Amino acid sequence: MTAMPESLPTGVAVRHAARSGTLSGHTVGAAPRYVQGNVVIVPREHAYDFLLYCQRNPKPCPLLAVSDAGEPRLPTLGADLDIRTDVPRYRVWRHGQLESEPTDITALWRDDLVSFVLGCSFSFEQALLAAGVPLRHITCGDNVAMYRTGIATTPAGPFSGPLVVTMRPFSPPDAIRAVQITSRFPSVHGAPVHLGDPKAIGIDALERPDYGDRIEVRAGEVPVFWACGVTPQAALAAARLPLAITHAPGCMLVTDLLNERLAVF
Amino acid sequence: MTAMPESLPTGVAVRHAARSGTLSGHTVGAAPRYVQGNVVIVPREHAYDFLLYCQRNPKPCPLLAVSDAGEPRLPTLGADLDIRTDVPRYRVWRHGQLESEPTDITALWRDDLVSFVLGCSFSFEQALLAAGVPLRHITCGDNVAMYRTGIATTPAGPFSGPLVVTMRPFSPPDAIRAVQITSRFPSVHGAPVHLGDPKAIGIDALERPDYGDRIEVRAGEVPVFWACGVTPQAALAAARLPLAITHAPGCMLVTDLLNERLAVF
Numbered sequence: 033m034t035a036m037p038e039s040l041p042t043g044v045a046v047r048h049a050a051r052s053g054t055l056s057g058h059t060v061g062a063a064p065r066y067v068q069g070n071v072v073i074v075p076r077e078h079a080y081d082f083l084l085y086c087q088r089n090p091k092p093c094p095l096l097a098v099s100d101a102g103e104p105r106l107p108t109l110g111a112d113l114d115i116r117t118d119v120p121r122y123r124v125w126r127h128g129q130l131e132s133e134p135t136d137i138t139a140l141w142r143d144d145l146v147s148f149v150l151g152c153s154f155s156f157e158q159a160l161l162a163a164g165v166p167l168r169h170i171t172c173g174d175n176v177a178m179y180r181t182g183i184a185t186t187p188a189g190p191f192s193g194p195l196v197v198t199m200r201p202f203s204p205p206d207a208i209r210a211v212q213i214t215s216r217f218p219s220v221h222g223a224p225v226h227l228g229d230p231k232a233i234g235i236d237a238l239e240r241p242d243y244g245d246r247i248e249v250r251a252g253e254v255p256v257f258w259a260c261g262v263t264p265q266a267a268l269a270a271a272r273l274p275l276a277i278t279h280a281p282g283c284m285l286v287t288d289l290l291n292e293r294l295a296v297f
Numbered sequence: 298m299t300a301m302p303e304s305l306p307t308g309v310a311v312r313h314a315a316r317s318g319t320l321s322g323h324t325v326g327a328a329p330r331y332v333q334g335n336v337v338i339v340p341r342e343h344a345y346d347f348l349l350y351c352q353r354n355p356k357p358c359p360l361l362a363v364s365d366a367g368e369p370r371l372p373t374l375g376a377d378l379d380i381r382t383d384v385p386r387y388r389v390w391r392h393g394q395l396e397s398e399p400t401d402i403t404a405l406w407r408d409d410l411v412s413f414v415l416g417c418s419f420s421f422e423q424a425l426l427a428a429g430v431p432l433r434h435i436t437c438g439d440n441v442a443m444y445r446t447g448i449a450t451t452p453a454g455p456f457s458g459p460l461v462v463t464m465r466p467f468s469p470p471d472a473i474r475a476v477q478i479t480s481r482f483p484s485v486h487g488a489p490v491h492l493g494d495p496k497a498i499g500i501d502a503l504e505r506p507d508y509g510d511r512i513e514v515r516a517g518e519v520p521v522f523w524a525c526g527v528t529p530q531a532a533l534a535a536a537r538l539p540l541a542i543t544h545a546p547g548c549m550l551v552t553d554l555l556n557e558r559l560a561v562f
Contacts, residue, residue, distance in 0.1 A: 080345040087348065087360055088373075095352055100453075108353075108451070186373070188365075215562040218483060222561065296487065296561065297480040 040065060043110060046286040047118040055120045056135045058282035064158055067220070067291055068284035069096050069109070069149035070261040071119055072268060073137075073277040076101040079146035081189025085267060086148065088186040092195055092263030094151040094219045096287070102143035109287040115147045121280035128272030133280050140277065151220035152261050152284060153198060155291040159213050165206050174245035175282075176200065178260055182234020183225075185263060190271035197225060197257040199238065201249040207256050214258065216295040226257040233257065305330060309375060311551040312383040320385045321400045323547035329423055332485070332556055333549035334361050334374070334414035335526040336384055337533060338402075338542040341366040344411035346454025350532060351413065353451040357460055357528030359416040359484045361552070367408035374552040380412045386545035393537030398545050405542065416485035417526050417549060418463060420556040424478050430471050439510035440547075441465065443525055447499020448490075450528060455536035462490060462522040464503065466514040472521050479523065481560040491522040498522065 043066035049055035059068055074082055079101070086093035097106045104116045116138045124131045124140065134140075153176070157167055169176045176198045183195040202210055207227060215223040226233050238255060239246055243262055249255050268276055279285060308331035314320035324333055339347055344366070351358035362371045369381045381403045389396045389405065399405075418441070422432055434441045441463045448460040467475055472492060480488040491498050503520060504511055508527055514520050533541050544550060 080348065083345065083348050083352065084363055087352070087363055098349055098352055212562070218561055296483055297477070 042066065043286045043288045044112070047110065047113060050120040050135075051114070051117040053135060057120060059120060059284045059286055060154070060282060063286050065290055067096065067287045067289040067294060068152050068154045069287060070152050070265070071115070071279040071285050072148040072150065072264060073115065073145050074268075074273060075142070075275060076144040076146055078190070078271075078273050081191055082148060082268070084188035085185070085191040086150070086264065088188055089263065090218070091221060091225060091259035092185065092261065094221060096149045096151050096219060096289075099147040101146050104141065104147070106147065106149060109149060109285075109289060111288065113287070115285070116141050119279045119283060119285050121283040123278045123280050125269065125273070125276040125278070127274060128269050137277055145277075149285055149287070150261055150264065151294070153221055153258060154284070155220040155294060156214045156217045158291050159217065160210060163209065163213055165202070165209055165213065167200060169200070169245065169247050172247070174247065176244050177238070177241035177247040178243035178262055179230070179235045180242045185267065190273070191264075191267040193263070193267045193270050195225070196243070196260045196262040196266060197233070198260045199241070199247065199255050199257050201247060201253040201255050203252065204254055207254040210256055216297055218296060219294050221259050221261075224256045224258050227254055230255060307331065308551045308553045309377070312375065312378060315385040315400075316379070316382040318400060322385060324385060324549045324551055325419070325547060328551050330555055332361065332552045332554040332559060333417055333419045334552060335417050335530070336380065336544040336550050337413040337415065337529060338380065338410050339413075339533075339538060340407070340540060341409040341411055343455070343538050346456055347413060347533070349453035350450070350456040351415070351529065353453055354528065355483070356486060356490060356524035357450065357526065359486060361414045361416050361484060361554075364412040366411050369406065369412070371412060371414060374414060374550075374554060376553065378552070380550070381406050384544045384548060384550050386548040388543045388545050390534065390538070390541040390543070392539060393534050402542055410542075414550055414552070415526055415529065416559070418486055418523060419549070420485040420559060421479045421482045423556050424482065425475060428474065428478055430467070430474055430478065432465055434465070434510065434512050437512070439512065441509050442503070442506035442512040443508035443527055444495070444500045445507045450532065455538070456529075456532040458528070458532040458535050460490070461507070461525045461527040461531060462498070463509075463525045464506075464512065464520050464522050466512060466518040466520050468517065469519055472519045475521055481562055483561060484559045486524050486526075489521045489523050492519055495520060
């Protein structure tokens with residue numbers, strides 16, 4: 033194993049940049065050794081159903097931490113982490129409508145808000161790259177391709193909707209290696225949910241992703257599909273809660289956890 | 298892989314025996330291919346904190362399913378499963394005191410009760426035995442040795458307390474194999490939490506387990522410790538809820554899930 037250069041940014045450095053306002057954009061490639069998380073903040077009144085939705089759909093909704101109500105700190109993810117300031121950019125939703133995209137939610141904080149942090153595929157992508165498995169969307173500088181599938185998630189209270197997946201194309205040997213590597217990381221979506229024929233999971237056309245960028249699938253390659261953190265975001269939007277706060281796309285919470293610590297073996 | 302004889306009982310057969318009253322005792326070795334679960338039933342008022350406790354302590358509290366409030370069915374664990382009748386023997390707790398041990402809780406059922414089913418080590422023990430790793434407590438016909446450790450679980454609401462662990466002694470090569478095999482099964486406690494010196498996790502004397510039977514550790518063997526489902530049972534008792542219902546020790550809910558389906562790789 034090669035030692036990472038000491039000069040790579042740490043999770044806490046990225047959080048402090050977000051907190052100070054220096055960083056208000058995406059976190060792709062920021063602090064590559066550290067776990068980044070999707071953020072969902074809802075009032076306590078809706079927290080049980082959202083927690084249940086995550087429990088029932090662990091592949092798209094792998095929970096890294098849940099705060100106490102009103103508590104902005106998540107010490108298991110970072111000693112000084114403050115969820116009100118440490119995400120570079122937030123989205124504030126009222127009744128399912130996007131209201132604003134602030135870089136700080138201190139003024140919106142309430143003592144009944146519960147924060148959920150969910151694992152994201154950046155962690156397993158780092159593991160794939162470290163193992164020499166190429167990722168075309170990264171090579172091309174694109175966002176990963178995402179699709180709404182015909183697979184329904186298991187509902188909980190007001191939360192339901194289709195499973196959303198990411199797609200990455202691989203040579204067959206790399207597809208097999210990708211299954212092995214991502215199986216080690218169940219807390220960041222884990223093993224793929226499907227490979228091969230997109231129609232088998234209700235995706236009509238790979239060239240028309242529902243979110244992100246179109247990614248070329250070359251002759252002889254296998255498209256491989258993973259459960260995606262957009263699934264709970266879409267379920268949250270569809271539930272039209274009076275108030276919900278999320279991270280803005282790509283503007284993740286960067287934690288102090290090392291990606292490699294999430295490996296179950 | 299050797300095919301299991303068709304004559305082994307299925308999960309549904311064991312549940313029906315419990316439902317009819319034919320089976321009112323322990324389920325050790327019943328339907329060995331099938332996942333057995335710890336059962337915790339609490340009013341909706343306390344369900345969020347218990348769910349949060351499980352999320353924060355996934356090694357001792359690996360959730361297999363959570364019902365809707367008032368819903369006695371858990372279809373992801375068994376098509377016809379009815380939590381009111383399908384456990385061989387229950388324990389009814391009022392304010393932390395054991396009130397009764399009925400074989401059916403239909404008369405106690407309320408429309409605010411939420412059922413939690415948590416994985417148990419029977420599943421990974423089957424995988425160890427199938428791999429030729431001997432388990433002394435089974436060879437000796439004893440219950441596994443269990444200990445309260447000095448490690449605190451992460452609290453949630455009224456639920457807190459020490460991590461309780463099981464101990465199994467192995468030769469060093471079998472200890473290594475046991476780490477590999479149980480790592481495949483995070484939903485039934487997963488990899489060990491400790492091996493070697495019991496004092497390092499606050500266990501003073503292996504010869505005095507807090508629950509279960511004393512298991513001999515022979516010269517040259519390594520004691521290996523796994524998080525145990527008694528942890529949430531103890532946290533539940535200590536919380537002294539007005540009402541809680543659990544399975545009676547060893548009298549588990551047998552599901553339709555095959556143990557091997559829980560393997561993450």
